[in-house]
Amino acid sequence: MKQTSRLLILLIILLAFWLRLYHLPDLPPGLNFDEAGNGAAALDILRDGPRLWWRIGGGKEPLWPYIIALTTTVLGNIPLALRLPAALAGTLTVAAVYPLTVRLVRQSGLRQARAAGLLAATGVAVSAWHLHFSRLGFRAILLPLLASLAAYFFLRGLKTWPARRSFVLAAGFTALAVYTYLAARLFPLVPLIYLLVLFLRNPNRAAARLRAAQAAAYLGLTVLFLLPLVIYFARYPADLLARSAAVSIFNPAWNQGDLPAAVWRTLRLTLSTFAGLRGDANPLVNLPGEPAIPWWLAPFFILGLVDTLGRGLSRQGQTTPLLLLPIWWVVMLLPAILAPEGAPHHLRLIGTLGPTYILLAWGMVRLTGWLGRPARLAPAGRVLPALPYLILAALTFNSYFVRWPASTDFTLPFDLYAVRLASEIAAAPPETVYILPMDIRAGPEARHYTLDYLLANQQPRRYHYLPVDEANAQAVLRQAAASAQQLRVVRWTADKHIEADARELVAFLLATNARLVDRQAFPVYNIETYRPLAGATFTLPDIDRPAHTVFEDRLRLEAVYLPASAAPGTVLPVAVRLFPLAKMTADYKASLRLVDPSGARVAQKDRVLLHPYHQGASLWPPEAVNEYYLLDIPPDAPAGNYTVTLVIYHPDTLAPLVAGGQAEIPLGQVRID
Known part of the structure; x- marks a missing residue:
């Protein structure tokens, strides 16, 4: 009986071992x-x-x-x-x-x-x-x-x-x-x-x-x-x-x-x-x-x-x-x-x-x-x-x-997208660097450990994490561009970092310092491929044109950045500096608009106002906040002097905050030519 029990337990252990090794590690x-x-x-x-x-x-x-x-x-x-x-x-x-x-x-x-x-x-x-x-x-x-x-x-x-x-x-x-x-x-x-x-x-x-x-x-x-x-x-x-x-x-x-x-x-x-x-x-x-x-x-x-x-x-x-x-x-x-x-x-x-x-x-x-x-x-x-x-x-x-x-859809539970991305990074040519934006609120422990583990032996490392704020965005993109002819930026569509660039800082820097050459779509992420422009510095502009516009004693527009000219079919970069004067009861939105010489609106960008740590306006501390926008200029826009305007409005009622009796505040003019 004792020998039989030993034989049976050995067979049971072998069965357990086989079940645990069968199709491992491919399943899962x-x-x-x-x-x-x-x-x-x-x-x-x-x-x-x-x-x-x-x-x-x-x-x-x-x-x-x-x-x-x-x-x-x-x-x-x-x-x-x-x-x-x-x-x-x-x-x-x-x-x-x-x-x-x-x-x-x-x-x-x-x-x-x-x-x-x-x-x-x-x-x-x-x-x-x-x-x-x-x-x-x-x-x-x-x-x-x-x-x-x-x-x-x-x-x-x-x-x-x-x-x-x-x-x-x-x-x-x-x-x-x-x-x-x-x-x-x-x-x-x-x-x-x-x-x-x-x-x-x-x-x-x-x-x-x-x-x-x-x-x-x-x-x-x-x-x-x-x-x-x-x-x-x-x-x-x-x-x-x-x-x-x-x-x-x-x-x-x-x-x-x-x-x-x-x-x-x-x-x-x-x-x-x-x-x-x-x-x-x-x-x-x-x-x-x-x-x-x-x-x-x-x-x-x-x-x-x-x-x-x-x-x-x-x-x-x-x-x-x-x-x-x-x-x-x-x-x-x-x-x-x-x-x-x-x-x-x-x-x-x-x-x-x-x-x-x-x-x-x-x-x-x-x-x-x-x-x-x-x-x-x-x-x-x-x-x-x-x-x-x-x-x-x-x-x-x-x-x-x-x-x-x-x-079971294994894509998110088992980071299939990250395994695929790791394979792409490993096979990328030496002149290519990948940029992975991270939500600044997540902290450094929210890295993609699948990438870190599978690519640990890659030298030099051809991907950079970018916890998105103004300082990091400039520094990381500048560092990446110094050693690469091509930047592949991962745009998350279903990941924990999906709101990493909600303030469009990375988009702003890339639009003003690089040329988009390709865009690919995959489950969970898209990849945008850019080539840095000659002399690109990946530096955010100084927001230095004084404005001093007050919206109903709640919010002050302190300064504006607006280029003097732009070309049809390109993007117009605009930046504003806002300062909260009182606690706001809602997370207000901003609407940037491009108006042609006839008064017709030809481009518009609406977005929730966000602090660098992604708080809405109702949670802003008493400090200045920079906002960056890209307005798409129509390819057929006729030459002329266009006006950029700003509207701050309630997210639910759409009621605007009035400044000096106006709901739509002109920020300045730009020459489209």
């Missing part, structure tokens, strides 16, 4: 932002040396980037280097769940330990929930593995106490989990609550000393291993809760002033995925709506949960180790309940994966054990458990490898 295609962010963190290690924390995506723990740094060194800057560690971690989790389950059952004094272990390992191996994360380069995939190892050595430590070796290993794996993923910070509660329950079942002085000593050993060793991270958070406390505070259910933005209702809704949605009723809707990590446990397996999970609770709290026999499972499951529900966004959130629930499939397996073992008691039903008791897992394996394969890619 591309690279998700978080995967590439892990790659960028790994590159920081390889380039600059050891680090303990990254502020990417709200905070990134260090263990996964160090693993990625190793695979990147071996394999190079390719997607497989980011995803192979996840496949290996997922496979090792299957291997770790087996001995943990066997120990739980045996240490509880029960039979069928190997059967339960084989079923639990099989469940993890063919789980679509686990398979998704085993093929993504997300650090969270380490949590089920490290938590299972920590639980195993904790249980062994209780058995071998007062020997401390197993407790050292349990604390070590717990610390590694905390060095991996935010949700793991709650895992130390699992052994501590379990020890408390053991004491409460036998509340005497000797038991109190024993459990206190065990708790102190486990917690003390865990804190000791976590000391570098503790010191870091003591120095930078804002990083400790940066991400969790933003998504917390206690944040009014999420609970909308009704915390009990928000908790109940999140709890109900979260539990529904374990009942087979609904699943994570995010196509990044799931076939949208597919529950973590299929509905037809949910009864086995519920049976296992009820049975372990009953046995764990029973005073008959040595059954308490099974109580670790429901404690573990409940504690690791908390990350998903305390952060209601996207419930049921399979990523935040990944800490429950181990106990979930062990409980499911135990429920099946208990049911088939009951069926197998009569002699005539004994064969059914042996065969029945295999059938649901065979069905689950077939459904998982179909769900992941057939239905998910057929029904």
